[in-house]
Amino acid sequence: MLTVEQLSKTFPNGKGIFNVSFSVKKGEVFGFLGPNGAGKSTTIRHIMGFMKPDKGSVTVSGLNTWTQQGIVQKYLGYLPGEIAFIEGMTGKSFLDFMAEMQGMKQFARQDELIDRFQFDVKTPIRKMSKGMKQKVGIVAAFMHQPEVIILDEPTSGLDPLMQKVFINLVLEEKARGTTFLMSSHSFPEIERTCDRAAIIKDGVILTVKDIHELQSMQRKLFEVTFERAADAEVFIRTSGLVIEFIDGNRVRVPVQGEYAQFLAETSKYAIRNLDVFTQSLEDVFMNYYDRKGALQ
Ligand SMILES: Nc1ncnc2c1ncn2[C@@H]1O[C@H](COP(=O)(O)OP(=O)(O)OP(=O)(O)O)[C@@H](O)[C@H]1O
Ligand SMILES: [Mg+2]
The missing domain is CATH 3.30.70 (Alpha-Beta Plaits)
Structure with a gap:
């Protein structure tokens, strides 16, 4: 469903990602773990087709995410690590803007998600707390029910109750066959949701492991x-x-x-x-x- 092949990008300072390869099967939840600066967000930006790789490629359902970005976007949901909201928007106006970009016709799921994550959509985003902004971002990533959802540190800023709501949402979507890739620093969250996880450090994948295999190493x-x-x-x-x-x-x-x-x-x-x-x-x-x- 999602294939990352020999993906490389070197920034002017010599940092970057080097020959990153892995693939995620349909309906699989794939975790992406690694310390700060390891290259998780850089890999994710390439997966989304926002950055041109020096070498290698990313495909989603066989479509190249850089050269066919316009088509691929329709299949994807995305929660960036740092969300850049447009000035002056409320939660609702931002979500409606995103819905229009996605050509979304059904709004029942959006309403239901807003209800689940319990936040006031009429609040201007500029006045929202970090956790509230994160909730808006999660709803935007899930509301159009994309086939593949890419999440960069989805629970950062969420309180324990909302982390649970989030985990249940992932498990529910997984049961429907949605494919996930998510970076995280939260091990319990990875353990609860993921089938496999990759560990990245200094731009290099150290290992890709089955979660059960990791558990047997405990x-x-x-x-x-x-x-x-x-x-x-x-x-x-x-x-x-x-x-x-x-x-x-x-x-x-x-x-x-x-x-x-x-x-x-x-x-x-x-x-x-x-x-x-x-x-x-x-x-x-x-x-x-x-x-x-x-x-x-
Ligand atoms: N646009 C850029 N220009 C130059 N260097 C960059 C750029 N983006 C990322 N880097 C560097 O590449 C490395 C990987 O960064 P990246 O943001 O992918 O890490 P990360 O694994 O997401 O870390 P974190 O857990 O802190 O979010 C870092 O050394 C970072 O400084
Ligand atoms: Mg990051």
Whole structure:
């Protein structure tokens, strides 16, 4: 549905994006993660056909987004990272302006979205808070029910309740077969919505991973409190497990996948308490940033 091929752009200062390639299938939600300045927005601007690549191409449904921009725009919904609104407009006049540009005929969906995100459309945009402006941008990206929706940090500025409303909207559209690409710094949001995610750093894609695969990389840290300190000592000597921390009868054991061995070894003793901590998806990603960074 969306194919990015060997996309490269070098800015005069040497920064940019380099040989970025990935593709997003119809109905898939694809996440785009990376630290500040990694090249997420630059890639997205190329996908939208707003920038001419030095090399490579982007196609949506087989149409080149740079050379056939006029046709492709009809299939796309877009929420920019920083929205430039036109002076003097209210939320409603901006949305109606965008609707006209899209040749939109049905306004029921627009009304419904305004209602869901709960904001006063009569307020001049200039007087809106950051979160309110973001809501206007989200409605503009979704209201014409495009086949592909490109979102650059969609929940920045939204409160937790509205982030939930947004996530539900994405899942609902996904169920209808809409294709998504979204950049984000929010790991829970990516985990809730995405099938796959790419990690970009210094303009280069480090990896593209299935979300389930990333979740299986999450380490669990078990904190076992033995009834007797003597048992803890035997456990440490004989279990063959990696032990991270020892304090009398309390022992911490990191486990990734090999649960059977952990259970077999602990079941030999009387256990007073068992706590478990799950490594966050964010930590898994951070490992990626660091590891690849160190390799360069
Ligand atoms: N028009 C431009 N001219 C010159 N340099 C640019 C331009 N646009 C982006 N850059 C540079 O390219 C790099 C990538 O920027 P980009 O905005 O794509 O990052 P990002 O991943 O979206 O970051 P953030 O998470 O902060 O939004 C940065 O070093 C930025 O300074
Ligand atoms: Mg950006």
